[in-house]
Amino acid sequence: MPGRASWPTPRETAQGGVMRLSRYFLPVLKETPAEAQIVSHRLMLRAGMIRQQAAGIYSWLPLGYKVLRRIEAIVHEEQERAGHIPLLMPTLQPADLWRESGRYDDYGEEMLRITDRHKRDLLYGPTNEEMITDIFRAHVGSYKDLPLTLYHIQWKFRDEIRPRFGVMRGREFLMKDGYNFDVDRDAAVHAYNRHMVSYLRTYERMGLQAIPMRADTGPIGGDLSHEFLVLADTGESEVFYDSAITDLAFGERAVDFHDPQACADVVAEWTAPYARTDETHDAAVFAEVPEARRRTRRGIEVGQIFNFGTKYSEPMGATVSNAQGKQVPVHMGSHGIGVSRLVGAIIEASHDEAGIIWPEGVTPFHCGIVNIKSGDSETDGACERIYAALRAKGLDPLYDDREERAGAKFATMDLIGLPWRITVGPRGLKVGTVELTSRRTGESEEVSPEAAIDRIAAIYSGR
RNA sequence: CGGAGUGUAGCUCAGCCUGGUAGAGCACUGUCUUCGGGAGGCAGGGGCCGCAGGUUCGAAUCCUGCCACUCCGACCA
Incomplete structure (x- = not known):
């Protein structure tokens, strides 16, 4: 695989195993519960943050x-x-x-x-x-x-x-x-x-x-x-x-x-x-x-x-x-x-309109990793390595490894508001890149996995 | 606490007026086809219809009481 040699070595950290969305408890709602009138209440219910x-x-x-x-x-x-x-x-x-x-x-x-x-x-x-x-x-x-x-x-x-x-x-x-x-x-x-x-x-x-x-x-x-x-x-x-x-x-x-x-x-x-x-x-x-x-x-x-x-x-x-x-x-x-x-x-x-946008200081996870093609050994492996590298830098990412379509994963990420998203798909991996997207601006750039990791680490350094 | 509403599947709701075997979409399970912005087919599972009385041959549906929740107002980190 191109670029693999330069990727960070996967490593378990003292903080525990991989936070896979498929094993997490995140009961998101597609529809808004009737009782919620204001936007923060609606989004907290939809993002599975609270239950009355x-x-x-x-x-x-x-x-x-x-x-x-x-x-x-x-x-x-x-x-x-x-x-x-x-x-x-x-x-x-x-x-x-x-x-x-x-x-x-x-x-x-x-x-x-x-x-x-x-x-x-x-x-x-x-x-x-x-x-x-x-x-x-x-x-x-x-x-x-x-x-x-x-x-x-x-x-x-x-x-x-x-x-x-x-x-x-x-x-x-x-x-x-x-x-x-x-x-x-x-x-x-x-x-x-x-x-x-x-x-x-x-x-x-x-x-x-x-x-x-x-x-x-x-x-x-x-x-x-x-x-x-x-x-x-x-x-x-x-x-x-x-x-x-x-x-x-x-x-x-x-x-x-x-x-x-x-x-x-x-x-x-x-x-x-x-x-x-x-x-x-x-x-x-x-x-x-x-x-x-x-x-x-x-x-x-x-x-x-x-x-x-x-x-x-x-x-x-x-x-x-x-x-x-x-x-x-x-x-x-x-x-x-x-x-x-x-x-x-x-x-x-x-x-x-799509959901929450967490400021970096309070975000529940520092970034999301979206695996566009769960089950594909190339994308699975790349996601695992990126996850491990971020953890090794003391960061707390959320890895969406679910068997869902890309659109559903993006919608979930937008809803729960993680400020940064790394999107890993076969298209980018062919040329050695992943996509780094800002939740706040919506801007994306194609960068190497290690560049994405370094960028996120730099954003959170000192916080 | 005054006024107004709503309680039916995890969520959004229909059914109630006009009583007769509890429904849809989403979600969930299995399966097939899909696969870069909330896909589609087929087959399934899931309900003391808020609670308690009453009327009736029969109540989600009608009547009475209670409870919970929501909205407007007064109040408020």
Whole structure:
């Protein structure tokens, strides 16, 4: 076979065997289930990512679960980069903690209340301010232990009156929520700024532009808050912004998260242009933006940061000794990223008529390998070698080895949205080439197998 | 929670008005022909028709109640 001598040597990797589509669990649907109204929900069902189990409650099937885990991994990496410390709190919480803060009665019907066999009141946590404060007050007593930011990624439950839009507004949802503890307001504001910088990085890695917009503090309380919104026509909030903000990009800049001024500078840059949701929109201020740069669109909220000072620490007695030996309530803030919601938001922001288009940062598989003629020893062998070479480079490809026609395989690949596709057929192999296709642009080029492998490895290097 | 709908095969739906042996397409199994953008033929498998009562000789179909889900609204990471 021409070109074979130069192909990479097949090798098993520590990550396991070949992920053949014929042996995978990917229940794709040709038709759209009737209940799905918005594009991300339809595509998640059609691509076999989720299955609804009850209103607003979903199972995450293998493909969806992979994306969820990739998003989760990015959030963890960026949190730890900012110096935040992961832990894990339970989904069920004792009601007494919430009685202490006064929110047990305030929270209303959205809180799912549960009684155990001993008739003790529990709740499925919609958030964790009370519990983290309890942990803090039990173990931290000195300003010397500050600053401290703890976070976790855990399932939450809010008993929405009317769940809709698939995972974008489910009742059960996966969320990263973090809590900063600082000795005074200045330190807490730095924590706030640090979170904004960290979030900008986080969303960019997911291929999203999430715009920080001044927000109401709502039931969390406090004096300072921004929401991060992804622009999409199906967004639930109307947003108003100066187009200057969408020209900003965090890029590769290295910000020292421990440097208050460096973080404040970034925040100043991103909060200078007008950007507000309908909750905080001020038409008079917006009118000062040059008309050509005024934009009104819709957005999906994918995160929010709050500084709320001593709202929880005071009633719950979370204090530390300051440098003067005096007991002072700790200053706190909380910060959330809607991890499961992001899966839907990314699809809303990145799809076409044929299906999903995953950004490289979150794609469930790095690329697809389509065998045009399964059962043919030449194409089978070439696909296996390409697969092994990609795995040897630390990549995670999906190999479509099914006994299907080419059109069906292409349609499946387009639907599930892998950003790159290597098509291997007898026609190309005769002249030593495969086809490398970009899902986003649809552009294809005929290249040697090793060139295709190198290109894909280069695209993902550093991610 | 107010208003409006829908529950029949894994998915999309017909059948219900006018009661009489449960259907189609896709998907699935076998087989033949195909084979670079969701192919075609032949032969198959698969349903407590959402649940419970009622009316009737007979109920997917008519009546009552309940449950679930969806949409619009108010609410919302």
